[in-house]
Amino acid sequence: MMEFKSKYRSRPWRKFPLFSEETLQELRKDILNYTPVNENVPAANILLIGQIGAGKSSVLNSLNSIYRGKITSRALCGSFEHSLTTTFRKYNVKDNNSGRTLKLRLCDTRGLEEEFAADVQEMSYILDGNVPDRYQFNPTSPFNTKTPGFIPSPKFEDKIHCVAFILDGSTIDVMPEKILTQIKAIQNVTNLKNIPQVVYVTKMDKVCSDVQMDPTIMFHSEAVCEAVNKTSNVMGIPRGHIYPIINYESETTLDANFDILLLQALKQTASFADDFIDDVIGSFKSTITLALFYLLKFILFFKVESPLTKNNEIEM
Template identity: 45%
Template sequence: MTTPIQEDEMKTLQKWIGGKVKFTLLYKISRDGCDAWTFHTKCDCKGPTVTVIYNTKNTVYGGYTSKSWLGAGSAHYVYDPKAFLFQLRYNGKRVDKKYSIKTGEYGNAIHCCHNVGPVFGGGPDMPHIAANIDPANGVFTLKSCTLNKTYDMKGDDLSAFSDDILEVRDLEVYRVDEGMFEPGLNTWRASPEWDNKYLQSLRKEVEEYCPLEETCVDQVKVLLVGQVGAGKSSFFNTINSIFKGAVTSQASSGSTDRSLTTKLRMYQVRKGRSGRPLNFRLCDTKGLEKDDGIDPQEFCYMLDGNMPDKYTFNAASLLSPDTIGFNKTPSSKDKIHVVAIVVDATSVDVLPEEIIQKIKTLQVKINQRGIPQVVLMTKIDKVCETLQRDVSKTFCIPAVGELVEKVALIFGLPRAHIVPIKNYESEMELKSDINTLALLALRQILNFADDYLTNYLDE
């Protein structure tokens, strides 16, 4: 029989983690089954977790990571200087041992892979579950274990750590809530308190935005590019909804294998139903696919202002200077002033290499022209259950911060250029938290457009 982790043992873990934290049980093999798919379904993208193992000799040990487990995509190690292993009992007796990660091994703290469960270290340093291991008489046999590679075991060998046995009666994974939902505490990106006053100030800032007068640009142009289904058209619909005062769907959007956008559409956003257009346009374009996408030369025409609004993309007949409507003498107001790359947050770990390469090819053209870039990371509500109720917690969710870091590395951009958002999708009424997050993204985009126009004047 397994003796559950006791209150005083939980307090010891709290002390080691640092602060008064709350533990929420996510996964338990005796209840949920001992297979990797179930572990990742219940534990991925949950932020900090504690894994606790109870072996058949009543020895209790495990590991803590401040990072999220992620099972999708290829196997990879995760950097975490806060990770540690621990032992709470040995043969039923309290021992309270903490084994910190070695300084040079931060990059090997945990190992994420879709076909194994929680793995600590590059060895691994701790027993872990693999896929579809069935119990016999309530006993689960874990995978092999090595020690003294990633974590400082203080001279303890395998026998001293796990009682030299990999047969366990249970394994539990707890989410660790480190007070991370308190405004201003443990945020990965600083932000003022999200209240109605802040929302109205953001809205006013965007409504009153004007491009630099000396540039003769009346509306800055924001080009949206990204994979099919990432949410380019939905971003326009979300911004349009905010200023119209109701959830709208002016641009076609949805989930299909092929892009619903077949034309370059330079959408305007108006204040109210029939008010004045605001001083920016959101330019929607064809979605990228493995075997299709935007021709690099046509993309250059788009950036340079040669491509007319409502131009229909046709792989069999590409845009050229001889095409009707081709703008042979574009001015500064015709050009693209900032590019927003739209990425689905749930697909970051499984983005096809073909799509990444297509985007990087386009980035070369963007960089050659000195056009600023942002990445709109959509569907963040599908990354964390908390965000399904309230996206005002976005900057407090460690899993979102980790995805921002990954996207920044993939596309070679600073983290400040990676902006998480949630588009209107299932909602039928406007929500202040969704509006605030979207307007924060749009304000950043407009600030970058001003940077481009300033450089244009300097030249």
């Protein structure tokens, strides 16, 4: 580990697991064994949203690489003028060793652009599970109820259970106004549905050049801490919901420390998804119980007050 200088804290600004092979294997096992809190939900759906070039699809590729045991490129990614993600995808990640599929599903969307603003209603349909897997986005004709494939009555398992915004930490304070406006609009509709939100802050090597070579100093870096604080202020999201990560981009081999950062972020994201699943299903059960209570009360009242009942009582 590098020697601490003035731009690094001797004590980490966030408590974080030890960077070690043991921690990596524990996190891999935790994510692999993760099961949504309710048995009626086979997998938690995590929606990835971010500006083009922020590393949204790279998050998926990085997770897939961890469980494949090698660098992979399942989702198209790179720096282009327009989004490389043209379809809505629900990606299942399979562990190469056990052959098991993670019960944490990453959903990829079209990257946010200044030229083509995201349609809030279309995003609402994605959150509600109305949009089918592999739907082809059309910036000039947003998804609606008449679009082929529209799912009119989606199951709760098809809905989004947590939203992960992917932001470039090196440009958080110079984010284009048009992009920020889109993000805030998406946040508003997400808040209305009470869906939890987290932020994965990428490009940390541009925030602090040393973390690329030594990721273990991530939570000692003043620059990274400042980037997280700025993200919290811009997004209006608690610091504890914001995770600095390093995606695989130029690397050709896996790095255990990169993996630990992403897996820890995903573990916490799964926990928030569970909170939402538990809350919604718990609320549904309470509603059903209350409805049954009033139905029974009505039946009993009708039985007691029924003229037929009274006549029978008189005849007896």
